[in-house]
Amino acid sequence: MNVLLDNLDLFGPFFLTTIELFALAAVGSLIFGTFLAMLRVSPVPVFRAFGTAYVTIVRNTPLTLVFLFMVFAFPLLKVVKLDYFTAAVVALTVYTSAFICEVVRSGINTVPVGQAEAARALGLTFTQILGQIVLPQALRSVVPPLISTLIALLKNTTIAAGFSVAEAGAIRQYLSERGENQLVGLLWVALGFIILVSVLSVVQRSLEKRWSVAR
Amino acid sequence: MSNVLFDIPGPKARLRYRAFAVIGVVAVVALIAFVVYRFYDSGQFAPSKWEWLEYSQVQEDLLSATWFTIKAFGAGAVLALIFGAIFAAGRLSDHAWLRGISGVVVEFFRAIPLLVLMFLFYYGLPIAGVQTTPFLAVVLGLMLYNGSVLAEIFRAGIQSLPRGQSEAAYALGMRKTRVMISVLLPQAIRAMLPTIISQLVVLLKDTALGFLITYQELLYYAKFIGSQGDFARPIVPSTLVVGAIYVVMCLLLTALANYLEKRNRRNKKVIKTSAKNTGVIVLTGDAGGAAGGAA
Numbered sequence: 001m002n003v004l005l006d007n008l009d010l011f012g013p014f015f016l017t018t019i020e021l022f023a024l025a026a027v028g029s030l031i032f033g034t035f036l037a038m039l040r041v042s043p044v045p046v047f048r049a050f051g052t053a054y055v056t057i058v059r060n061t062p063l064t065l066v067f068l069f070m071v072f073a074f075p076l077l078k079v080v081k082l083d084y085f086t087a088a089v090v091a092l093t094v095y096t097s098a099f100i101c102e103v104v105r106s107g108i109n110t111v112p113v114g115q116a117e118a119a120r121a122l123g124l125t126f127t128q129i130l131g132q133i134v135l136p137q138a139l140r141s142v143v144p145p146l147i148s149t150l151i152a153l154l155k156n157t158t159i160a161a162g163f164s165v166a167e168a169g170a171i172r173q174y175l176s177e178r179g180e181n182q183l184v185g186l187l188w189v190a191l192g193f194i195i196l197v198s199v200l201s202v203v204q205r206s207l208e209k210r211w212s213v214a215r
Numbered sequence: 216m217s218n219v220l221f222d223i224p225g226p227k228a229r230l231r232y233r234a235f236a237v238i239g240v241v242a243v244v245a246l247i248a249f250v251v252y253r254f255y256d257s258g259q260f261a262p263s264k265w266e267w268l269e270y271s272q273v274q275e276d277l278l279s280a281t282w283f284t285i286k287a288f289g290a291g292a293v294l295a296l297i298f299g300a301i302f303a304a305g306r307l308s309d310h311a312w313l314r315g316i317s318g319v320v321v322e323f324f325r326a327i328p329l330l331v332l333m334f335l336f337y338y339g340l341p342i343a344g345v346q347t348t349p350f351l352a353v354v355l356g357l358m359l360y361n362g363s364v365l366a367e368i369f370r371a372g373i374q375s376l377p378r379g380q381s382e383a384a385y386a387l388g389m390r391k392t393r394v395m396i397s398v399l400l401p402q403a404i405r406a407m408l409p410t411i412i413s414q415l416v417v418l419l420k421d422t423a424l425g426f427l428i429t430y431q432e433l434l435y436y437a438k439f440i441g442s443q444g445d446f447a448r449p450i451v452p453s454t455l456v457v458g459a460i461y462v463v464m465c466l467l468l469t470a471l472a473n474y475l476e477k478r479n480r481r482n483k484k485v486i487k488t489s490a491k492n493t494g495v496i497v498l499t500g501d502a503g504g505a506a507g508g509a510a
Contacts, residue, residue, distance in 0.1 A: 047235070059465075061461055061462060064423040064424055065454065065457065072441065073450050076257050076450065078253070130220065134220065155326075155328035155329070158330040159427070162330075182334075182342055186331060186335045
């Protein structure tokens with residue numbers, strides 16, 4: 001208990017940074033991932049190919065490698081200067097988007113064919129069908145896997161600790177500098193994550209109940 | 216699969232799609248060209264940045280780093296499969312206390328970030344008087360985390376089997392263990408094989424976390440060679456090369472998963488798992504599942 005209470009100045013702000021990282025990357029990857037999914041089901045083969053290539057490459061690359069690239073290699077390109085936090089958000093977004101894309105796409109496949117057919121019969125365009133008929137139903141039906149992906153994202157934020165971002169995963173390092181017991185400190189960090197994950201699971205269950213599409 | 220959303224294009228639509236295609240190609244090519252130009256402009260393609268690949272010592276080290284990655288993957292995969300099997304059996308047990316303990320263990324290790332687990336083993340255990348090596352910490356972390364996810368996959372696989380399977384086996388006079396080993400497991404493993412392999416792809420990617428606790432695997436080597444002044448600090452080339460190695464390794468595993476899935480679809484012995492149960496699997500399987508549904 002002492003390790004936690006004596007170092008609340010670490011645990012508080014660092015877990016806050018974790019939540020910030022998570023929130024920004026979650027919003028980013030939900031938007032970009034849905035965009036990728038739209039590419040993957042579009043009528044234009046080139047768009048589909050681009051979406052597929054992105055998803056295949058990113059899903060088979062370790063997240064740590066994406067981080068390594070964003071933090072050490074990207075600055076050499078001198079395009080824009082990113083601080084460590086922004087670089088971490090970008091790395092997490094780039095990586096998680098590929099998974100969100102696949103979840104959304106599988107959701108699109110669960111929408112009955114008749115829905116799109118009826119919409120087409122009414123004369124709606126592809127964008128209208130996707131945006132107003134199919135995607136809203138698809139997103140509602142994939143709430144559980146979508147939130148599982150976000151839970152994975154939350155846990156993945158710890159990797160930022162290896163790249164100079166002061167978030168929960170980095171608490172250990174600071175504890176060791178203060179000569180505190182790292183074992184106990186890490187157990188508190190673990191507990192923190194269990195709590196955060198449980199919160200997301202509760203959200204998942206309630207959304208699942210409220211949003212499930214009656215078919 | 217996607218032609219649900221649009222009709223077979225007529226002449227006008229074909230023209231429009233072609234226009235979009237041209238715009239798309241131009242945009243993608245422009246993006247790639249920009250990135251390549253930035254690489255070129257900042258000297259990343261200079262021959263001096265790639266010379267390191269020619270040294271036989273570097274090649275050997277790269278191979279040994281790959282071997283370290285594969286070693287962690289192999290040990291982690293075997294142990295995670297065993298851990299998963301044991302705890303899946305535990306969660307399906309008839310004894311409430313065993314179900315309870317297994318459930319807590321599985322949920323616990325699934326909620327903790329893998330990196331925190333590895334930190335616990337590498338930096339935490341020595342404080343409790345147990346010495347660990349980076350390799351051991353990586354393998355233990357991989358075993359506990361991926362093992363827990365695998366336990367859920369196994370459980371979902373067994374629960375997705377029709378009840379008649381076990382009922383018939385009991386009617387023939389088999390005992391619990393016999394039913395599990397001879398009847399349920401073979402079918403469940405067959406049905407779950409693609410998902411299991413997807414999880415192994417996740418495990419393979421997770422070995423890269425070892426880099427953060429000084430396990431000298433591929434990524435560690437990429438950073439090491441990338442910071443060598445003698446080779447003009449080729450961090451961009453080294454990440455590209457190592458990234459390619461990872462993608463190839465994972466794609467090989469994914470190809471295996473796809474092959475098994477195809478074979479499964481032909482094989483009448485495999486029992487179709489219902490949509491409800493595959494939902495359970497998506498839920499349990501991390502962001503993972505690099506092999507993904509071919510849906």
